[in-house]
Amino acid sequence: MDKKMTRKEYMQWSQKEAPKTRKGKNMLMAFLIGGTICTIAQIINSFLLSAGMVQEDAGTVTTLIMIFLGAFLTGLNVYDDIGRIGGAGAAIPVTGFANSIVSPAMEYKKEGYVMGVGARMFLIAGPVLVYGIVASIICGILYYLFA
Amino acid sequence: MGTRLGKQTIRLDSRPVIQAWAAIVGAKEGQGPLRRYFDEVVEDEYYGEKSFEKAESKFIRETISKILMKGNVSTGDIQYLFAGDLLNQCTATSFGVSASEIPYFGLYGACSTIAESISLGSMVVEGGMAERVICITSSHFCSAEKQFRYPLEFGNQRPPTSQWTVTGSGGVLIGSAGDGPRIVHITTGKIVDMGITDANDMGAAMAPAAVDTITAHFTETGLPDDYYDMVVTGDLGEHGKNLCIKLLEENGINIKHCYNDCGTMIYSPEQGTDCGGSGCACSATVFAGYLLEKLSRREINRLLLVATGALHSPTSIQQGESIPAIAHAVGVEMQQN
Numbered sequence: 132m133d134k135k136m137t138r139k140e141y142m143q144w145s146q147k148e149a150p151k152t153r154k155g156k157n158m159l160m161a162f163l164i165g166g167t168i169c170t171i172a173q174i175i176n177s178f179l180l181s182a183g184m185v186q187e188d189a190g191t192v193t194t195l196i197m198i199f200l201g202a203f204l205t206g207l208n209v210y211d212d213i214g215r216i217g218g219a220g221a222a223i224p225v226t227g228f229a230n231s232i233v234s235p236a237m238e239y240k241k242e243g244y245v246m247g248v249g250a251r252m253f254l255i256a257g258p259v260l261v262y263g264i265v266a267s268i269i270c271g272i273l274y275y276l277f278a
Numbered sequence: 279m280g281t282r283l284g285k286q287t288i289r290l291d292s293r294p295v296i297q298a299w300a301a302i303v304g305a306k307e308g309q310g311p312l313r314r315y316f317d318e319v320v321e322d323e324y325y326g327e328k329s330f331e332k333a334e335s336k337f338i339r340e341t342i343s344k345i346l347m348k349g350n351v352s353t354g355d356i357q358y359l360f361a362g363d364l365l366n367q368c369t370a371t372s373f374g375v376s377a378s379e380i381p382y383f384g385l386y387g388a389c390s391t392i393a394e395s396i397s398l399g400s401m402v403v404e405g406g407m408a409e410r411v412i413c414i415t416s417s418h419f420c421s422a423e424k425q426f427r428y429p430l431e432f433g434n435q436r437p438p439t440s441q442w443t444v445t446g447s448g449g450v451l452i453g454s455a456g457d458g459p460r461i462v463h464i465t466t467g468k469i470v471d472m473g474i475t476d477a478n479d480m481g482a483a484m485a486p487a488a489v490d491t492i493t494a495h496f497t498e499t500g501l502p503d504d505y506y507d508m509v510v511t512g513d514l515g516e517h518g519k520n521l522c523i524k525l526l527e528e529n530g531i532n533i534k535h536c537y538n539d540c541g542t543m544i545y546s547p548e549q550g551t552d553c554g555g556s557g558c559a560c561s562a563t564v565f566a567g568y569l570l571e572k573l574s575r576r577e578i579n580r581l582l583l584v585a586t587g588a589l590h591s592p593t594s595i596q597q598g599e600s601i602p603a604i605a606h607a608v609g610v611e612m613q614q615n
Binding site (some may be wrong): 205211212215254268 | 328329398424428429430431433434435436437438439471473474479482486516517520521524552553566
């Protein structure tokens with residue numbers, strides 16, 4: 132290896148030479164996939180409202196249905212393909228959250244229901260839950276103090 | 279008895295012979311451009327087993343059987359087995375080789391393991407400590423993803439520098455006599471760490487190691503850089519290959535005309551593997567499938583295999599450590615008539 136190049140120079144040079152992320156295409160696909168998922172949820176929500184459900188209940192039931200769909204499509208080996216194409220558009224909606232919990236549960240089933248499924252299920256979703264809950268506690272305290 | 283040519287390189291004067299070789303791959307590799315060179319393509323990613331880990335062990339077990347069959351020998355004729363894989367504590371290999379009852383050295387060189395095992399195996403044969411040894415490695419896309427990255431069904435996006443772990447196993451039978459490709463030079467790599475911390479950019483992490491070893495090989499042997507018909511690195515992928523060529527040129531070694539990388543050879547671009555293949559089986563199956571076949575047909579006569587390995591672990595990556603890389607070179611030649 133040529134000793135003339137320092138680590139920092141090498142890192143900069145190799146990054147410059149690296150194949151680039153196709154940002155335009157990725158953003159377009161995230162918009163389309165994410166938009167499709169949200170449109171499906173909106174259709175379900177509107178249907179529930181028209182069937183006579185109150186707004187609050189319809190929102191909860193819609194979320195539950197979307198979580199089910201995300202988990203179901205993960206089980207059918209479909210959601211990983213949606214995620215590969217849609218990126219953040221598939222990861223951010225609640226279907227992506229379901230995928231992040233069901234996929235390790237499937238993967239670690241071989242290690243048993245306790246140390247496998249039970250212990251590894253929140254491998255990816257765990258940090259989201261931890262910091263989501265911490266953030267909501269902080270918001271709650273601020274609301275209590277200033278509202 | 280072998281001659282030391284320099285700090286990293288030795289010449290094997292008895293020229294141990296690669297008597298037999300075999301490569302078994304998974305479905306995706308079987309759809310690639312080298313399909314017809316593999317001994318078997320296994321369509322089922324579980325290989326009829328209950329887990330991916332067990333499937334990987336079966337890849338090794340079946341490849342050993344194929345090597346024994348093609349070499350027309352039995353397990354009792356083999357004095358040593360040099361083998362390894364990517365899984366923690368090399369369990370795929372330990373389970374895979376247990377039934378054979380051959381004395382076994384377990385190796386971890388990540389994706390460089392095939393060249394590491396061939397180096398050690400041929401030194402043992404050169405030194406007269408064994409008549410026949412088997413050197414073999416394996417990797418499995420599903421078990422490697424599980425250990426190093428995300429669950430298979432997790433819908434994440436692959437960065438453009440990422441590579442695809444080859445499913446399969448490749449190995450060789452090395453003996454002291456017979457016809458076939460011969461191992462002439464061994465250049466053992468040293469750790470090269472250029473500070474890359476991204477485990478999805480292994481090509482950039484390993485390219486300097488490959489350059490270091492190739493440079494040492496040509497310097498210490500004194501061979502001209504047009505000596506080999508082919509110089510093949512293990513699994514640098516498109517990105518690492520590009521870096522490697524440029525760095526070698528800076529070192530005054532021009533092998534562009536005969537240089538290739540197993541990671542870019544095993545898949546075709548439309549197979550969606552981004553930068554190409556990686557894993558122990560990448561260089562092992564391309565070597566034991568395609569390259570040795572080309573040598574034995576004398577389509578090429580001299581080959582330098584430079585298998586590259588990224589020696590990180592999921593823990594070291596999470597702790598923000600850089601990736602230590604290594605490359606081992608093996609010079610394989612057909613006997614000149």
